[in-house]
Amino acid sequence: MQGISSPGVKLHGAGFIVTPEQAAVLLPLPLGEGGGEGQRHLIRPYRNGRDLTDTPRGALVIDAFGLGSDELRDQHPAVWQWLHERVKPERNANNRASYRDNWWLFGEPRKDLRPALAGLPRYIATVETAKHRTFQFLDAAILPDNMLIAIALDDAYALGVLSSQVHIDWALATGGTLEDRPRYNKTRCFETFPFPDEDTGLTAPLRQRIAQLAEQIDAHRKRVLGHDTFPSGGRQGWGPAAPAPTSSLRQRPHPNPPPAGEGATAGAREIDPDRPVQRAGRLARGPRADGQGKGHPHPGPGRRAARATRRAGRRRARRLRPATCRRHRGRAGPAGAAQRPARPGRSRRPRALAAPGVPES
Numbered sequence: 001m002q003g004i005s006s007p008g009v010k011l012h013g014a015g016f017i018v019t020p021e022q023a024a025v026l027l028p029l030p031l032g033e034g035g036g037e038g039q040r041h042l043i044r045p046y047r048n049g050r051d052l053t054d055t056p057r058g059a060l061v062i063d064a065f066g067l068g069s070d071e072l073r074d075q076h077p078a079v080w081q082w083l084h085e086r087v088k089p090e091r092n093a094n095n096r097a098s099y100r101d102n103w104w105l106f107g108e109p110r111k112d113l114r115p116a117l118a119g120l121p122r123y124i125a126t127v128e129t130a131k132h133r134t135f136q137f138l139d140a141a142i143l144p145d146n147m148l149i150a151i152a153l154d155d156a157y158a159l160g161v162l163s164s165q166v167h168i169d170w171a172l173a174t175g176g177t178l179e180d181r182p183r184y185n186k187t188r189c190f191e192t193f194p195f196p197d198e199d200t201g202l203t204a205p206l207r208q209r210i211a212q213l214a215e216q217i218d219a220h221r222k223r224v225l226g227h228d229t230f231p232s233g234g235r236q237g238w239g240p241a242a243p244a245p246t247s248s249l250r251q252r253p254h255p256n257p258p259p260a261g262e263g264a265t266a267g268a269r270e271i272d273p274d275r276p277v278q279r280a281g282r283l284a285r286g287p288r289a290d291g292q293g294k295g296h297p298h299p300g301p302g303r304r305a306a307r308a309t310r311r312a313g314r315r316r317a318r319r320l321r322p323a324t325c326r327r328h329r330g331r332a333g334p335a336g337a338a339q340r341p342a343r344p345g346r347s348r349r350p351r352a353l354a355a356p357g358v359p360e361s
Contacts, residue, residue: 001190001191001195002191003112003116004116004151004152004153005149005150005151005152005186005190005191006110006112006113006116006149006150006186007108007110007128007144007146007147007148007149007150007186008110008113008125008143008144008145008146008147008148008149008150009063009106009108009109009110009143009144009145009146010106010107010108010146011061011106011107011146012090012091012094012099012106012107012108013083013086013087013090013091013103013106013107014086014090015082015083015085015086015087015090016061016062016063016083016087016106017046017059017060017061018043018059018060018061018062018082019058019059019060020058020060023043023060025078026043026062026076026078026079026082027042027043027076027078027079041063041141042062042063042064042076042079043060043061043062043063043079044060044061044063044141044142044143045058045059045060045061045139045141045142045143046059046060046061046142046143046145047059047125047138047142047143047144047145047148048145048147048148049127049128049129049130049145049147049148052125052126052127052134052136052148052227053127053130053134053225054225055225055226056225056226056227061143062079062082062083063106063109063143064079064083064104064105065105065106065109065114067104069104072104080104083103083104084104087103087104088103088104091103108146113150113152116152117140117150117152120140120152120154121139121140121154122137122138122139122140122154123137123138123140123150123151123152123153123154124136124137124138124150124151124153124154124158124159124162125137125138125144125148125149125150125151126148126149126151126162126184127147127148127149127184128147128148128149128183128184129147129178129181129182129183129184130181130182130184131181131182133168133171133172133182133184134163134221135151135159135162135163136159136218136221136222136227137154137159137218138150149184149186149190151186151190155211156210156211156212156214156215156218157207157210157211157214158195159211159214159215159218160210160211160213160214161195161196161210162190163214163217167193170189170193171184171189174188174189174192175188175189
């Protein structure tokens with residue numbers, strides 16, 4: 001399948017990214033309350049690789065594609081002024097003339113991808129460089145980042161095939177790598193992949209079953225990571241920020257809560273259930289010796305490894321310490337190091353130059 005996959009947009013300017021609060025100030029009239037059709041796609045939700053693998057940030061981006069500088073200034077003067085103050089100075093220092101001249105537009109707006117996504121309610125996206133290959137649906141209102149591969153397909157059957165182990169193995173074999181992480185190349189991994197068809201035994205019930213399972217997996221991933229929430233004010237991102245979604249991990253009670261009441265240990269720290277990293281570290285370290293100080297009768301493997309690393313570093317530093325150090329002055333050191341001054345009544349000749357068999361005076 002060629003012509004339906006492409007990397008996402010490349011901004012070339014941090015000033016394009018705005019918060020929901022800033023978007024509400026720049027475009028105070030949402031659609032349906034006086035806002036025109038041009039406002040609908042001017043500020044859109046924006047996702048990058050971390051947003052797909054974790055809870056989304058809720059970031060929005062100013063997308064003025066299709067508008068000239070004069071049109072943007074006449075129709076949306078606040079947005080034009082925002083970009084003129086925050087994007088244009090950065091673009092003026094760019095060596096590429098097209099980036100300097102079209103400073104109000106993305107550096108790479110992906111003109112070929114936009115027609116392919118037109119009319120679709122959603123599309124498939126995956127992180128270009130990731131240790132674990134996953135595919136998921138993104139709403140058509142969301143703009144993908146340059147480090148995402150967007151595929152203009154809204155069929156759940158295609159999502160199921162791309163998420164299969166067969167395609168994962170294909171992508172690992174044909175794609176590249178960045179350091180130790182697999183890289184999904186759309187030309188070699190997607191466009192050359194042979195999708196199953198009727199000649200390979202694909203039947204209508206099997207196709208429907210694959211699509212059903214793909215929808216369930218995608219819905220479960222979005223529910224856990226909070227991908228199914230848009231900023232309040234609609235999918236265009238107007239209005240105040242939406243509350244942060246809570247995952248199932250943060251709702252579980254602590255397996256060993258600290259004691260409370262009269263029998264509580266004085267000075268014991270209370271574990272915050274809203275900080276899963278703190279909880280995991282607390283359980284790995286083990287209980288305190290007396291509830292105070294730094295007593296860890298059963299330190300976890302992480303703490304033991306850190307102590308061993310620090311000890312090895314100190315030993316290495318002692319071996320490499322030059323001979324001019326006050327503690328090690330006179331010891332064998334690098335070439336050209338100063339020798340220890342001779343004591344009174346002893347030979348001033350260096351030890352290495354003393355005649356063999358002749359005792360020192």
